[in-house]
Amino acid sequence: MSDLTPLALLALALGGAFVLAWLERVIAGAGAGPGVVVRDGLATLRQPLSRPGTYDGWLFHLAPGLLLLAAVAALATVPWAPGFRGIDLESGGILFAAALAYVTPAVFMAGWGAGAPLAVVGGFRFLALMLGYAMPIAMVITAVAAPAESLRPADIVEIQHAVPMALVQPYSLALWLPAVMAAALLPPFDVADAPGELGGGVFSRYTGLDAALVALARRVLLLAVAGMTAALFLAGWHGPLLPDAVWMALKTLAVAALLLWAGRRFARVEIDRVVSLAWKVAIPGAIGAIVLAGLTTLLFYR
Amino acid sequence: VVLNGRRPRLEPALVVPDEMSWTMWGTDLRELGVVPAGSATAARSILAPAHVPQALAQALNDARRLAGDDVAVRSPGPSPLLGVRLEDVAEVGTIDALRTEDGRGHHGPEMDGHDQGHGAHGGQDHHDMMAIVGEPSRDGLVMEAIDLEVGPLSGGLAGGLVLALSLDGDVVEDAEVRATLVAGRDAAPLMPDPLTPVTWRVAADVAAEVASGTVARARTQWERLAALEAERALSHLAWLRSFARLLGWAELAAAAQRALAPLVHDTAGAPGDDRLQAATRALAPVLHLAGRARFRRRLAGRGVLRDDPSGLSGPNARAAALARDGRSADPLYAELAFAPVVRSGGDALARASVRIEETRAALDLAVGAAGRARATDAAASGTPGALGSAARAAIEGPRGRILASRAAPDAPLEAVAEGAPAARVAAAAAARGSELSAALVTVASFDLSPWTLGA
Numbered sequence: 008m009s010d011l012t013p014l015a016l017l018a019l020a021l022g023g024a025f026v027l028a029w030l031e032r033v034i035a036g037a038g039a040g041p042g043v044v045v046r047d048g049l050a051t052l053r054q055p056l057s058r059p060g061t062y063d064g065w066l067f068h069l070a071p072g073l074l075l076l077a078a079v080a081a082l083a084t085v086p087w088a089p090g091f092r093g094i095d096l097e098s099g100g101i102l103f104a105a106a107l108a109y110v111t112p113a114v115f116m117a118g119w120g121a122g123a124p125l126a127v128v129g130g131f132r133f134l135a136l137m138l139g140y141a142m143p144i145a146m147v148i149t150a151v152a153a154p155a156e157s158l159r160p161a162d163i164v165e166i167q168h169a170v171p172m173a174l175v176q177p178y179s180l181a182l183w184l185p186a187v188m189a190a191a192l193l194p195p196f197d198v199a200d201a202p203g204e205l206g207g208g209v210f211s212r213y214t215g216l217d218a219a220l221v222a223l224a225r226r227v228l229l230l231a232v233a234g235m236t237a238a239l240f241l242a243g244w245h246g247p248l249l250p251d252a253v254w255m256a257l258k259t260l261a262v263a264a265l266l267l268w269a270g271r272r273f274a275r276v277e278i279d280r281v282v283s284l285a286w287k288v289a290i291p292g293a294i295g296a297i298v299l300a301g302l303t304t305l306l307f308y309r
Numbered sequence: 310v311v312l313n314g315r316r317p318r319l320e321p322a323l324v325v326p327d328e329m330s331w332t333m334w335g336t337d338l339r340e341l342g343v344v345p346a347g348s349a350t351a352a353r354s355i356l357a358p359a360h361v362p363q364a365l366a367q368a369l370n371d372a373r374r375l376a377g378d379d380v381a382v383r384s385p386g387p388s389p390l391l392g393v394r395l396e397d398v399a400e401v402g403t404i405d406a407l408r409t410e411d412g413r414g415h416h417g418p419e420m421d422g423h424d425q426g427h428g429a430h431g432g433q434d435h436h437d438m439m440a441i442v443g444e445p446s447r448d449g450l451v452m453e454a455i456d457l458e459v460g461p462l463s464g465g466l467a468g469g470l471v472l473a474l475s476l477d478g479d480v481v482e483d484a485e486v487r488a489t490l491v492a493g494r495d496a497a498p499l500m501p502d503p504l505t506p507v508t509w510r511v512a513a514d515v516a517a518e519v520a521s522g523t524v525a526r527a528r529t530q531w532e533r534l535a536a537l538e539a540e541r542a543l544s545h546l547a548w549l550r551s552f553a554r555l556l557g558w559a560e561l562a563a564a565a566q567r568a569l570a571p572l573v574h575d576t577a578g579a580p581g582d583d584r585l586q587a588a589t590r591a592l593a594p595v596l597h598l599a600g601r602a603r604f605r606r607r608l609a610g611r612g613v614l615r616d617d618p619s620g621l622s623g624p625n626a627r628a629a630a631l632a633r634d635g636r637s638a639d640p641l642y643a644e645l646a647f648a649p650v651v652r653s654g655g656d657a658l659a660r661a662s663v664r665i666e667e668t669r670a671a672l673d674l675a676v677g678a679a680g681r682a683r684a685t686d687a688a689a690s691g692t693p694g695a696l697g698s699a700a701r702a703a704i705e706g707p708r709g710r711i712l713a714s715r716a717a718p719d720a721p722l723e724a725v726a727e728g729a730p731a732a733r734v735a736a737a738a739a740a741r742g743s744e745l746s747a748a749l750v751t752v753a754s755f756d757l758s759p760w761t762l763g764a
Binding site for chain 2: 043128194197200201202203204213218272275278279
């Protein structure tokens with residue numbers, strides 16, 4: 008990690024969020040070029056800060072910052088290229104899960120801080136959702152780490168130089184995708200803000216800088232989970248001809264596009280059904296994935 | 310929609326009273342570069358009629374405070390609504406302010422609901438919202454009830470409807486549906502329900518003919534039938550689009566939008582054959598999506614009717630196994646081999662299925678009727694009894710049968726929308742005991758019009 012790494016990470020967060028906001032518009036069929044993203048961002052920033060009569064100011068205004076912090080921390084653990092990563096720990100995979108875990112209190116604080124019933128309901132919904140889906144995220148990371156015998160994401164990328172993990176452990180990928188979509192507040196798991204139903208839910212009161220921070224944090228979260236998916240399952244920077252970083256960027260964009268597209272294809276999940284699915288299917292499935300990953304490692308990686 | 314060979318830039322807007330109303334009045338919001346905002350704070354502009362009924366004006370001011378006072382307000386086209394001039398709306402005040410004066414607690418407004426918080430404890434700090442006091446509820450947890458109003462400007466329900474809920478956690482303990490709009494006061498004369506303008510215009514014409522003892526020419530009768538069926542298809546698709554937005558299903562909302570776009574037309578005329586054919590082609594993806602297991606899984610068993618369905622009319626009755634359709638006895642519909650669409654579940658899935666299947670049938674009927682109109686001699690006399698013209702206008706509208714009469718051809722319209730009061734009660738009853746989002750889906754599945762429920 009050089010002195011410039013934090014700056015590079017910041018540039019990645021801002022640039023990535025910009026590209027993903029544009030990609031989101033393209034996939035939603037909302038038309039227009041990247042200029043609209045800038046214009047929309049500026050329009051948000053021009054709004055005055057909202058001060059709802061019911062809110063708890065401290066929690067309300069702290070939540071967007073915490074959400075962004077969690078998103079950037081998650082982003083920092085993603086191995087973007089052989090020599091470039093923000094935080095390179097032996098336990099980087101677990102740090103990624105831990106960073107995502109901070110999304111939950113941030114979202115809950117936003118809902119509780121706003122003090123409006125629909126916002127509070129949104130906060131409780133997200134809490135229930137993530138109590139079920141936080142565990143599968145960490146468990147799947149453990150499963151894909153088994154062949155590499157390391158929790159460092161860069162090592163997991165290296166072990167995939169021949170075969171991507173998506174082919175070795177497709178069941179882990181099937182468990183991973185819905186869980187990270189939930190953590191990144193993406194439809195159809197957008198139970199916390201539920202546009203059209205809760206009218207913005209936990210984020211319904213945010214305007215101005217708060218709203219801009221929330222919008223930025225959501226895109227950085229998407230970038231982080233798409234990047235980590237590319238690293239853990241699609242062999243990260245490995246690929247022929249093109250430079251390493253380009254492969255990683257292309258794979259990350261492809262995953263982000265897939266997640267955004269999937270969000271349009273399904274109706275928003277119902278909280279009771281999805282929580283039941285988490286505890287009855289995802290968590291037992293993740294335990295099974297760890298066992299299978301152990302067997303695969305013993306048979307093919309030794 | 311392609312303008313100048315490019316896709317339009319779509320920006321979120323707060324739409325007053327709702328997107329469905331503007332569609333029924335002949336304005337396609339996408340052509341204005343607008344999609345309804347998921348929340349008021351996300352709105353980049355506000356679209357409202359030139360005259361805004363009082364109740365909507367107050368709600369608009371509430372939402373405007375969230376959207377930002379400098380957000381542009383514009384009027385997309387002509388509307389049949391009466392009320393405060395749009396320029397003067399800011400002077401009307403807000404619902405929120407009225408609540409504070411009532412001593413019912415001050416809570417900020419939101420587009421999708423006017424939160425009363427714990428209304429009976431107005432002025433308390435919001436920390437008490439989930440306070441552990443009171444009687445244990447069914448799940449054994451002790452919580453204070455949260456009173457909440459969704460509407461009258463809501464993405465999921467027709468603008469003007471208010472769904473008053475009492476929540477225990479996120480479970481609906483009590484629900485009531487109210488309408489804030491009154492036909493005689495808030496909309497043009499002869500227009501008891503601005504959500505179905507063609508149906509009521511035909512009803513007024515037929516009622517005038519009954520009063521004068523005449524029967525319309527055959528060609529006029531077929532043209533009316535074509536217009537009625539086109540409006541039915543448009544109304545059902547506009548409902549499906551709102552419903553899909555409530556479900557958070559962008560793909561279905563987009564498919565419904567593409568199917569209804571050719572049908573959006575000036576309320577003075579009916580869409581031509583080419584538009585009906587275009588809508589029929591664009592309906593195929595809607596039918597495909599509605600036939601998928603995920604659609605059935607999402608809605609089956611939700612909002613099952615609790616009460617005797619005998620008071621209901623229209624698709625809500627036909628979804629509860631009542632083969633009740635005013636068109637069955639109509640001689641013109643008999644010529645087109647009409648058969649009612651009936652389902653037996655009595656749940657949200659059955660109601661949605663009836664409307665989607667009726668959309669397909671309505672487009673076929675409209676094409677058939679338009680063909681007959683073209684083939685009919687202009688001087689040919691009409692069929693007595695068509696559209697109830699023997700005694701009074703009796704027309705099966707998109708939400709049920711309407712009966713209309715006039716004492717004289719130019720007298721005011723006396724009209725009844727059958728099934729509307731029963732649907733209001735049934736929707737509230739079916740919502741009780743369900744989780745908040747299931748309750749919203751339940752109420753939306755009844756496709757209530759705020760104009761026919763009464764104040």
